[in-house]
Amino acid sequence: MTSDGASVRTQAEVSSGRRSLATMLLAVARVAILAGLTITLLIVLLLVTGHDAGAALSALARGAFGSWYAITSATLVRMVPLGLAGLAVVVAFRAGILNIGAEGQLLMGASAAGAVFAVLGATNAVLALPLMLLCGMLAGGAWAAIAAFLRQRFGVLEVISTIMLNFVALSLMGWLVRGPLQEPTHIAPQSTSLPVSLHLPTLLPNSQLHVGALVLVMLAIALWWWFRSTASGFRVRAVGANAAAAASAGQINVARTTATAFVLSGALAGLAGSVEYTGVTYALYDSFSPGYGYTAIAVALLAGLHPLGVLATALLFGALEAGASAMQRDAGVPSVVVSVVEASLILAVVAAQQWQSRAVTRAEASA
Amino acid sequence: MIADMSLTSGFLDATVRWATPLAFAALGECVSERAGVINIGLEGAIICGALGATVAAGIAGVGAGFVAGALAGVFIAAIFALFAVWMRADQIITGTAITMLSLGLTGTIYATYYGANGVALSTPTIHPLPIPGLSAIPIVGGALFAQPAITYLLYVLVPVVAWWMARTHAGLALRAVGEHPEAAIAAGIKPRRVQAAAVLFAGATAGLAGATLVLAQAGTFVEGMSAGRGFIAIAIVVLGRWRPWGVAGAALLFGAANALQSLFQAMGWEHIPYQLFLVVPYVLTLVVLAGASGRAAAPAALSRRDIGAS
Numbered sequence: 296m297t298s299d300g301a302s303v304r305t306q307a308e309v310s311s312g313r314r315s316l317a318t319m320l321l322a323v324a325r326v327a328i329l330a331g332l333t334i335t336l337l338i339v340l341l342l343v344t345g346h347d348a349g350a351a352l353s354a355l356a357r358g359a360f361g362s363w364y365a366i367t368s369a370t371l372v373r374m375v376p377l378g379l380a381g382l383a384v385v386v387a388f389r390a391g392i393l394n395i396g397a398e399g400q401l402l403m404g405a406s407a408a409g410a411v412f413a414v415l416g417a418t419n420a421v422l423a424l425p426l427m428l429l430c431g432m433l434a435g436g437a438w439a440a441i442a443a444f445l446r447q448r449f450g451v452l453e454v455i456s457t458i459m460l461n462f463v464a465l466s467l468m469g470w471l472v473r474g475p476l477q478e479p480t481h482i483a484p485q486s487t488s489l490p491v492s493l494h495l496p497t498l499l500p501n502s503q504l505h506v507g508a509l510v511l512v513m514l515a516i517a518l519w520w521w522f523r524s525t526a527s528g529f530r531v532r533a534v535g536a537n538a539a540a541a542a543s544a545g546q547i548n549v550a551r552t553t554a555t556a557f558v559l560s561g562a563l564a565g566l567a568g569s570v571e572y573t574g575v576t577y578a579l580y581d582s583f584s585p586g587y588g589y590t591a592i593a594v595a596l597l598a599g600l601h602p603l604g605v606l607a608t609a610l611l612f613g614a615l616e617a618g619a620s621a622m623q624r625d626a627g628v629p630s631v632v633v634s635v636v637e638a639s640l641i642l643a644v645v646a647a648q649q650w651q652s653r654a655v656t657r658a659e660a661s662a
Numbered sequence: 663m664i665a666d667m668s669l670t671s672g673f674l675d676a677t678v679r680w681a682t683p684l685a686f687a688a689l690g691e692c693v694s695e696r697a698g699v700i701n702i703g704l705e706g707a708i709i710c711g712a713l714g715a716t717v718a719a720g721i722a723g724v725g726a727g728f729v730a731g732a733l734a735g736v737f738i739a740a741i742f743a744l745f746a747v748w749m750r751a752d753q754i755i756t757g758t759a760i761t762m763l764s765l766g767l768t769g770t771i772y773a774t775y776y777g778a779n780g781v782a783l784s785t786p787t788i789h790p791l792p793i794p795g796l797s798a799i800p801i802v803g804g805a806l807f808a809q810p811a812i813t814y815l816l817y818v819l820v821p822v823v824a825w826w827m828a829r830t831h832a833g834l835a836l837r838a839v840g841e842h843p844e845a846a847i848a849a850g851i852k853p854r855r856v857q858a859a860a861v862l863f864a865g866a867t868a869g870l871a872g873a874t875l876v877l878a879q880a881g882t883f884v885e886g887m888s889a890g891r892g893f894i895a896i897a898i899v900v901l902g903r904w905r906p907w908g909v910a911g912a913a914l915l916f917g918a919a920n921a922l923q924s925l926f927q928a929m930g931w932e933h934i935p936y937q938l939f940l941v942v943p944y945v946l947t948l949v950v951l952a953g954a955s956g957r958a959a960a961p962a963a964l965s966r967r968d969i970g971a972s
Contacts, residue, residue: 454702462940631773
């Protein structure tokens with residue numbers, strides 16, 4: 296799958312492992328370039344579709360950063376599921392697993408948390424909240440394990456299996472909120488709302504920003520450390536860079552490493568779902584996730600598959616999603632325009648990587 | 663007895679109707695994969711084809727709708743080819759981005775021009791065109807030969823592609839690129855050109871699949887109406903073992919899985935949650951992919967990125 300240039304690059308990454316100040320600055324520059332590119336793309340799209348770009352962009356800015364509420368209760372609140380699911384994608388892609396199933400794993404995580412509430416009822420939050428989050432992780436991991444098993448045992452391309460499982464998860468949730476988990480009056484297709492005692496605690500006054508944000512930051516740091524400083528993290532990177540070499544030269548059990556990374560990825564996405572449920576929506580319903588699991592792919596790729604980079608790109612996309620809602624409400628621009636921008640950014644990054652790896656190849660050829 | 667007959671013919675008719683767009687998309691993907699390119703962006707080409715067909719059919723009629731659907735598919739496939747074939751970027755990541763791009767683009771265009779005003783967009787549709795004689799064959803006649811004309815195009819396209827791939831020089835070149843790119847280059851074949859052509863062909867058929875959804879079935883455009891058919895088509899190619907006739911047969915199987923839904927409803931099994939029927943094609947895809955392993959017939963150079971020369 297990897298071209299010569301790409302494998303040279305990833306090997307360099309594997310062997311270096313540490314990030315100097317210069318690379319950190321480079322990462323900042325990278326995000327700035329991406330933000331600029333995002334706005335440029337958006338302006339072009341708005342002009343092409345005949346919208347008032349000025350009005351739309353100011354609505355976007357107001358919706359994302361215009362007030363305390365916008366920053367803490369719109370942008371940062373959306374950053375949390377995008378970041379957690381983004382970390383899920385980072386773990387999988389780093390291990391060479393193309394997990395497109397974060398969306399389904401997220402939905403299963405939320406559903407599991409909802410099921411825990413249905414069983415326990417309004418009990419002690421100290422007991423119930425961790426249990427809901429834990430079961431969310433387990434469910435997400437289990438959902439990913441299906442695809443991991445199909446890949447390991449039957450060689451089923453995980454891209455296809457995870458997408459199929461996304462559709463199945465969506466239908467499963469649709470059934471749950473009309474069946475076993477439906478609210479007691481059986482009118483609306485949604486689950487019973489969580490009582491206030493079972494909401495994730497908020498972090499700041501006058502905002503909806505919940506503890507999940509803290510969890511995101513801690514997990515990003517933990518994963519960064521894991522990749523950088525632990526043997527198991529190194530094994531995952533080595534397998535992702537070159538599975539054959541990892542097996543022969545590194546004596547690494549590729550099958551086990553891959554399966555572990557796949558399930559861990561699913562667990563992170565499942566956590567994103569259960570955190571969103573206990574921290575934001577408090578109920579399950581059909582459109583529970585506006586495609587967070589798909590946007591997470593862009594979040595991860597744009598972060599260069601770096602856990603700390605995910606914090607920056609999740610913030611960028613959180614702002615974009617928050618702004619898009621305001622843009623739709625105040626300027627009549629369909630919010631789905633954001634996914635065009637996201638996809639274009641993925642393509643831009645992919646193209647940039649190709650140029651880069653070609654340059655490396657050329658430089659080596661001439662050396 | 664009469665009720666049974668109409669139930670059976672209704673089921674078979676629904677099978678072929680569901681299978682038609684799947685077969686179009688999968689036939690194109692089959693050609694593309696034989697050239698070594700796996701195109702996850704097929705889903706995007708289908709949804710673009712659907713919107714292109716909707717717009718054009720509203721202006722200039724059904725025929726223009728099909729042409730525009732195919733062209734829209736080619737357009738989006740050209741973007742895929744630019745990145746995945748010309749630049750040799752990762753095919754899977756590029757394809758995923760192309761699908762996201764298409765879903766967003768069609769959603770934006772639809773909401774901007776039609777959705778915002780609450781205009782329900784309805785297009786002319788083509789009606790079944792029974793072939794005299796053939797359509798009178800008991801049981802299968804109606805299902806196979808009383809379909810919209812676009813289905814008959816498939817009856818022509820499948821044997822033509824099968825013959826072209828197996829018997830012509832160009833077909834051999836295509837397979838050589840997908841199996842032994844180095845040998846193909848040595849023989850003077852330009853892999854990038856062959857692959858780009860194959861990808862564009864797949865774009866056209868996927869666009870036709872989208873046009874079929876609108877013009878022969880739904881009669882309107884709905885955001886995300888491709889509903890995973892592009893991904894299912896990729897599974898169909900695997901089940902059909904990368905052969906046009908196999909692909910056609912596999913598409914019928916998936917058509918039947920979809921048709922079960924209406925069959926069960928007609929049989930009054932309404933106490934079963936309808937979501938259970940919705941997931942049948944997706945679960946079937948997983949089962950088929952798992953079952954198809956071990957009988958590997960995938961092109962040897964599928965998704966390889968280190969193929970040189972233009």
